[in-house]
Amino acid sequence: MTSNAELLEIAATIARRAAAFAWQRRRDGVEIAASKSSLSDIVTRADRETEQLIRDALAASRPRDGFLGEESGGGSSQSGLTWVVDPIDGTVNYYYGIPAWAVSVAVVEGDSDPATWRTLAGAVVNPVTGEAFTASAGGGARLNGERLQVTTGVELPLALVGTGFGYDAEVRRRQAAFVGELIGEVRDIRRIGAASLDLCSVAAGRLDAYFERGLNPWDHAAGALIAEEAGARVAGLDGGPADRRLLVAAAPDLFEQLHPRVERFYADWE
Numbered sequence: 352m353t354s355n356a357e358l359l360e361i362a363a364t365i366a367r368r369a370a371a372f373a374w375q376r377r378r379d380g381v382e383i384a385a386s387k388s389s390l391s392d393i394v395t396r397a398d399r400e401t402e403q404l405i406r407d408a409l410a411a412s413r414p415r416d417g418f419l420g421e422e423s424g425g426g427s428s429q430s431g432l433t434w435v436v437d438p439i440d441g442t443v444n445y446y447y448g449i450p451a452w453a454v455s456v457a458v459v460e461g462d463s464d465p466a467t468w469r470t471l472a473g474a475v476v477n478p479v480t481g482e483a484f485t486a487s488a489g490g491g492a493r494l495n496g497e498r499l500q501v502t503t504g505v506e507l508p509l510a511l512v513g514t515g516f517g518y519d520a521e522v523r524r525r526q527a528a529f530v531g532e533l534i535g536e537v538r539d540i541r542r543i544g545a546a547s548l549d550l551c552s553v554a555a556g557r558l559d560a561y562f563e564r565g566l567n568p569w570d571h572a573a574g575a576l577i578a579e580e581a582g583a584r585v586a587g588l589d590g591g592p593a594d595r596r597l598l599v600a601a602a603p604d605l606f607e608q609l610h611p612r613v614e615r616f617y618a619d620w621e
């Protein structure tokens with residue numbers, strides 16, 4: 352039976368290698384390979400190549416495990432473990448050369464469904480800043496080896512809150528209208544553009560809270576564990592597991608103030 356610490360070592364090693372590859376491909380020049388849900392929802396050749404690098408490395412070291420990746424879909428598990436991968440989270444930032452993108456690699460126990468899975472280990476690597484965020488279940492969260500702890504005792508009016516928006520223009524308009532209200536109730540809002548880094552920012556105390564609707568499992572699988580292991584509460588609607596309908600992350604005392612405010616807005620969304 353492989354320990355969570357051993358699984359984390361595999362995740363972090365592969366994420367670092369993939370991040371170095373993706374950064375080199377960025378410096379070589381970015382080519383958009385396709386658009387997905389909308390013209391603004393792009394995928395670059397590097398997204399696909401980086402995911403293949405990760406998939407090949409995992410197939411070699413963990414051949415019986417399952418795989419769920421943003422670009423190449425799923426592969427069934429014979430071991431009960433599944434690797435959940437976003438090869439380049441923050442693709443638009445990557446395309447524009449904004450240094451806020453990361454390779455996110457997590458391993459979960461159970462189905463590749465955020466509603467039921469248990470995340471065992473995760474790594475989020477931003478090669479541009481040289482930052483590797485890591486966590487294993489019960490093992491704590493770290494940034495380049497240093498322990499992370501969320502900031503507590505922050506009241507909502509003084510909270511720095513991260514969020515994000517969907518790729519659909521009409522969805523973005525509705526989300527922006529809500530942010531237009533909320534911004535008067537908190538310290539300020541930040542839109543970093545990569546859910547994995549938003550969640551790691553909560554873990555590192557660079558954000559007091561983060562919420563977003565419309566995330567894919569690979570966007571938050573690793574970052575949510577890192578935030579939780581740093582002391583944050585991460586949950587979705589009705590306080591259940593975070594999923595596409597909603598993710599809210601904050602220290603428990605701030606979570607109790609922010610979650611009801613955000614949930615009221617998103618509760619009746621499809």
Ligand code: LIP
Pocket residue numbers: 421437439440441442443514515516517518544545546547563570
């Ligand atoms: C991104 C998320 C981000 C969200 C963006 C996009 P991608 O993932 O990490 O939080 O606001 O719209 O979905 O597409 O760069 O992997």
